[in-house]
Each structure stands twice: as C-alpha cells, then as structure tokens.
Amino acid sequence: MTEYPNILHKNLVSLSPRQTANPTIVLLTPGIYNSAYFEHTTLARLMGVELVEGRDLVVDNHRVFMKTTAGLQQVDVIYRRVDDDFLDPLVFNPDSMLGVAGIMSAYRKGNVAIVNAIGNGVADDKAIYTYVPAMIRYYLNEEPILKNVPTHQLNDPDERQYVFANMNKMVVKKTNESGGYGMLMGHTATEEEIARYQVEILKDPRQYIAQPIISLSSAPCYMNGKLQPRRVDLRPYALCGPEGIQIVPGGLTRVALREGSLVVNSSQGGGSKDTWVLAG
Numbered sequence: 001m002t003e004y005p006n007i008l009h010k011n012l013v014s015l016s017p018r019q020t021a022n023p024t025i026v027l028l029t030p031g032i033y034n035s036a037y038f039e040h041t042t043l044a045r046l047m048g049v050e051l052v053e054g055r056d057l058v059v060d061n062h063r064v065f066m067k068t069t070a071g072l073q074q075v076d077v078i079y080r081r082v083d084d085d086f087l088d089p090l091v092f093n094p095d096s097m098l099g100v101a102g103i104m105s106a107y108r109k110g111n112v113a114i115v116n117a118i119g120n121g122v123a124d125d126k127a128i129y130t131y132v133p134a135m136i137r138y139y140l141n142e143e144p145i146l147k148n149v150p151t152h153q154l155n156d157p158d159e160r161q162y163v164f165a166n167m168n169k170m171v172v173k174k175t176n177e178s179g180g181y182g183m184l185m186g187h188t189a190t191e192e193e194i195a196r197y198q199v200e201i202l203k204d205p206r207q208y209i210a211q212p213i214i215s216l217s218s219a220p221c222y223m224n225g226k227l228q229p230r231r232v233d234l235r236p237y238a239l240c241g242p243e244g245i246q247i248v249p250g251g252l253t254r255v256a257l258r259e260g261s262l263v264v265n266s267s268q269g270g271g272s273k274d275t276w277v278l279a280g
Contacts, residue, residue, distance in 0.1 A: 004237060004248045005046035008079075011241030012047075015113040016076040023076035025049040026066060028057070030082050030098045035267040040081055054082070059102030062109040077113045078103075084118055126209050127153065127175040154201055154208040163210040167194050170210045171262075172201070185262065187213055216262055219273065221255060231256040232273065233264055250275045 009025070016023035029040040031053050044051035050066060057075065058065050065072035080087065086096040088104040106112045122128070130151040136144045152159040154172075163170055167186045174182030184197045201208050216231040223230070236251040253273040254264035264270040 004250075005043055007239055007241070007246055007248060008043070009047040009049070011239050012049075012077045012079060012113075012115060014242045015115065017110055017113055018074075018076050020076070024066065024073055025077040025079065026052045026057070026075055028052055028054070028078050028080045028082055028100075030086070034081070035265075036081065043079075049079075054097070054099045057100045057103070059100060059106050062102075062106045062111055064100065064103060064106045064112045075112060077115065079115050084121060087118065125175050126151075126173055127206070129209065149211050149214060152210040154210060155206040159210075160201070160205055164198060167198070167210075169212060171213050172197065172208055172210045175207050175209055181267070183263070185213070213262065216256075216264070219253075219255065221257070221273070223257070228259070230259075231262050231264065234275070250277045 012025050013023055016025075025047070027040055027044040027047070027049055029037060029051060031037065034040070041051055050056075052066060056067055058067065058072070060072070064075040064078070066075050082098050085093045087099040088101065089096045089099060090101050091104045092099070103112070103114075104118070107114050107118070129148070130153055133144045133148055136142065152163050152170075154160045154163060163172070167184075168189070170184075170186045172184040172186065177183070184193070186194065189197070216233050218229040219232045220227045221230040222228075232253050232255045234251045234253055237248040239246050239248060253275045254266070255271050255273050256262060256264045256269075257271045258269050261269070266272070
C-alpha cells in the first residue's frame with residue numbers, strides 16, 4: 001500500500017482550483033474518537049499533508065483557511081473524512097461541531113475542492129448493490145467479470161418472504177447505515193432477536209437488504225500470546241485522476257479480531273493487517 005498515498009496525493013494536487021505548483025492540501029478528520037483515526041493520521045503523514053479538524057479551519061469571503069502559527073493559510077483541496085451531515089452546520093446538521101461553518105459556500109464558488117464530493121454516499125446505499133450488474137451492462141455495455149453476492153431487496157414481498165423463512169442463514173443490513181451498524185447476523189442471532197428484527201423490517205422494508213452469509217477467508221493473527229485464525233477480507237482501491245482510473249496495487253486487509261466473528265468493521269471491533277503483494 002506504499003503506492004496508495006503517492007497516487008492519492010498526485011490526484012489531489014490535480015484538483016486544486018488555484019494554478020499553483022504547491023497547493024495546500026489537508027485531510028479533514030472528525031478527530032481522535034473516530035474508529036478510523038489511525039488511518040487518517042497515517043495517510044496524512046505519508047502524503048505529507050496537514051491533518052486538521054473542523055476547528056482548525058475557517059471560512060472568510062467564500063474561501064477556506066487553515067489556522068497556523070504564522071497566520072491564516074488558504075486551503076485548496078480538502079480530503080474529507082467527515083460525513084455529509086456534519087460537514088457544514090449552516091447547511092446540514094446545525095448542531096455539528098465536526099465541520100466548518102460556510103465551507104459549502106466556498107465549495108459552490110469553486111474556491112476549494114472537496115474529496116470525496118458531497119453526495120457521493122449515494123453509491124454506498126446498500127439498496128443500490130443489487131443493481132450493480134445491470135449498471136455495468138447499461139453504462140459499459142459489457143458483462144460483469146466478478147459475480148455479485150446475491151442481494152435481496154426486502155421491499156419486494158416475495159423476496160422478503162424468502163428472507164424471513166431463511167433468516168438464520170442471512171446477514172440483514174440497513175441500507176442507510178455504515179460501519180457494521182444496524183446489522184443482523186442470522187447464524188448467531190436468537191429467535192427473539194430475529195423476531196424483533198423482522199418487526200423493524202416491516203415498519204420500513206425499503207431500508208433493508210439481505211444477503212447469504214459468506215464464509216470469509218481466515219488468516220493467522222497473534223492474539224494473547226499465540227497464533228489464532230481470524231476472518232479477513234480485502235478492500236481494493238480505485239482512484240480517478242488526471243491519468244484515468246488507477247487500481248492501486250494491494251489494498252486494505254480488514255480483520256475480525258473477535259473469535260468466530262465475521263464482522264471486520266473497525267467500528268465493531270475489527271482491525272487491519274499488512275497487505276503483501278508477492279507477484280504482479
């Protein structure tokens with residue numbers, strides 16, 4: 001993954017709205033209590049950019065500035081790791097203490113580039129997942145190379161009936177949640193938990209999908225003084241920049257640190273492992 005920060009930094013430089021050889025780039029983090037804070041600090045360090053929180057930035061005359069000991073420094077590109085709802089209290093959640101008041105006005109005026117763009121979370125909506133093969137056929141006019149995990153839309157009565165009958169073999173997820181929240185692992189849930197979850201589904205079926213439980217690969221981890229198997233998955237990265245779409249060599253190997261768990265999300269007690277590419 002050593003190439004990832006370099007490629008990412010190059011792409012961020014290309015997005016600067018000012019014509020300057022050394023644009024000011026910052027990584028905006030929610031802070032130390034975020035489960036991915038270690039990732040934010042590592043990326044900022046490897047890219048050689050400033051790691052900032054909302055309180056480190058200020059907007060003046062539709063431009064974003066970073067507070068420094070030498071005074072205000074204009075920011076050109078923000079790699080944001082703050083959710084849309086908390087980015088600007090003047091536009092989104094008025095109670096947010098994580099974002100920057102007025103940042104959206106600077107963005108609309110074209111005075112700062114924000115990556116990831118506001119609203120791109122629609123692609124993270126799990127309800128869209130089932131349509132990915134059709135999207136590939138429509139937009140690229142080709143067949144998907146990798147198969148989708150079978151995904152059931154619980155807004156469909158027939159799909160919902162099938163899932164309810166096989167819930168002990170399913171993982172059910174809320175479409176608008178991330179980080180492993182709002183999820184039911186059917187094979188470990190009690191009958192009472194399944195029944196309660198079904199009641200919640202019936203209140204708003206559109207907010208849920210279901211997939212068969214996939215047995216993730218395992219890797220040895222050094223836990224409590226000995227090697228033990230833990231489930232892992234690999235998250236690859238594709239970056240879109242001036243040289244087109246680049247697939248970054250390697251990826252992020254996420255690991256479920258709890259024994260027997262299939263949940264690798266860092267917010268649910270998961271971690272990460274070094275990823276080694278031994279051959280091209």
